[in-house]
Amino acid sequence: MLDAYQRILAERKNPLGVNPTAWVTCREQARHIIAECAHTLRHGTEAPLNPQLTRKTRRLGGARLSQGIPPVYSVRAGSLFFQIAMDHLGRVFADRPGSEQYLMKVLPTLQTAITRRLEEGSSGYDLFLLDVVRDAAQQGRHGMAREIHDRIGSAASLALRQLELFELTQNVSSSTDARLGSLKQAILETLYTTRDIVTELRTRADTTGSLQVALSAFVTAMAIDEPEVEIHVEDPDDLLPRTVSDDLFIILRECLRNALAHASASRVTLDVRVGPGCVRASVRDDGVGFSPGHRRGNGIASLTERTQLLGGSLTIDSAPGRGTAVELTVPIDEEEHADDGRGPAGDG
Numbered sequence: 001m002l003d004a005y006q007r008i009l010a011e012r013k014n015p016l017g018v019n020p021t022a023w024v025t026c027r028e029q030a031r032h033i034i035a036e037c038a039h040t041l042r043h044g045t046e047a048p049l050n051p052q053l054t055r056k057t058r059r060l061g062g063a064r065l066s067q068g069i070p071p072v073y074s075v076r077a078g079s080l081f082f083q084i085a086m087d088h089l090g091r092v093f094a095d096r097p098g099s100e101q102y103l104m105k106v107l108p109t110l111q112t113a114i115t116r117r118l119e120e121g122s123s124g125y126d127l128f129l130l131d132v133v134r135d136a137a138q139q140g141r142h143g144m145a146r147e148i149h150d151r152i153g154s155a156a157s158l159a160l161r162q163l164e165l166f167e168l169t170q171n172v173s174s175s176t177d178a179r180l181g182s183l184k185q186a187i188l189e190t191l192y193t194t195r196d197i198v199t200e201l202r203t204r205a206d207t208t209g210s211l212q213v214a215l216s217a218f219v220t221a222m223a224i225d226e227p228e229v230e231i232h233v234e235d236p237d238d239l240l241p242r243t244v245s246d247d248l249f250i251i252l253r254e255c256l257r258n259a260l261a262h263a264s265a266s267r268v269t270l271d272v273r274v275g276p277g278c279v280r281a282s283v284r285d286d287g288v289g290f291s292p293g294h295r296r297g298n299g300i301a302s303l304t305e306r307t308q309l310l311g312g313s314l315t316i317d318s319a320p321g322r323g324t325a326v327e328l329t330v331p332i333d334e335e336e337h338a339d340d341g342r343g344p345a346g347d348g
Contacts, residue, residue: 009026014073016077085110156194160187211233211240211249229268263289
């Protein structure tokens with residue numbers, strides 16, 4: 001079945017079947033889907049969600065984008081695999097009693113497994129773009145740090161050396177001449193301040209700013225005139241770890257997508273507040289609303305699963321005619337933020 005899958009992908013010039021590296025990961029995903037279908041047939045229930053496999057699938061989205069493979073090829077590959085798998089299962093169960101029962105049992109698992117991987121891959125593409133935003137911001141800060149270090153820091157160091165040389169050649173000392181002492185102290189304070197600024201620019205990971213930029217970029221990409229969307233992200237003490245920011249972006253993006261696509265609202269507000277020990281976020285709209293107890297689709301289940309994997313909680317308050325409010329709380333480890341790839345910076 002997998003040989004036929006690769007052959008048809010290649011015939012259709014799908015890079016996932018043509019590119020050897022991409023095919024290895026595509027085949028691996030197909031094998032995991034087959035394993036999930038086998039689990040359903042043996043045990044009668046879907047296999048439990050594997051967080052490690054979920055994260056790996058998400059990373060594939062970004063990896064494929066970096067290989068120049070647009071998301072549409074993953075969607076086409078998923079659709080093709082569904083067709084091939086159904087044909088294969090039909091042949092396997094053709095001569096078995098109760099074949100329709102087996103097919104009806106495995107069909108939802110097959111569909112869910114493929115859909116989940118496409119969703120995670122889509123999240124991976126978005127996280128790749130989020131990384132691009134972060135890298136651009138980081139490069140800008142590094143460039144500013146270089147300019148401050150090279151221009152102000154170097155000039156202050158040179159002034160200090162010249163002052164020390166003046167003391168030696170003129171046989172004077174800052175300890176006996178108050179004016180020289182004040183000048184030397186001003187130069188030293190300039191050096192210390194410059195080093196502090198350069199260190200902050202080089203080491204600070206502006207996770208909060210990147211999250212706001214990425215969410216705003218998502219809304220812009222939707223190219224909508226209505227509703228009006230307001231996004232506020234507050235993290236005055238820079239406590240948000242990058243790992244939490246990634247998953248938070250995916251969750252909030254999906255909440256925004258749902259509000260923009262289904263709420264028929266005139267106004268949507270997104271608020272994120274980061275404080276000691278936790279992140280609190282909300283997405284509210286003044287749209288048509290719905291009955292949460294009567295709608296338990298994959299979208300709500302996915303949001304709940306993602307929040308629970310972060311150790312957090314998510315609530316949805318809505319009713320027909322009075323809008324929707326999604327509230328979530330996620331714990332954060334402040335020490336984890338200190339280890340977000342922010343190594344020590346030399347003072348040059």
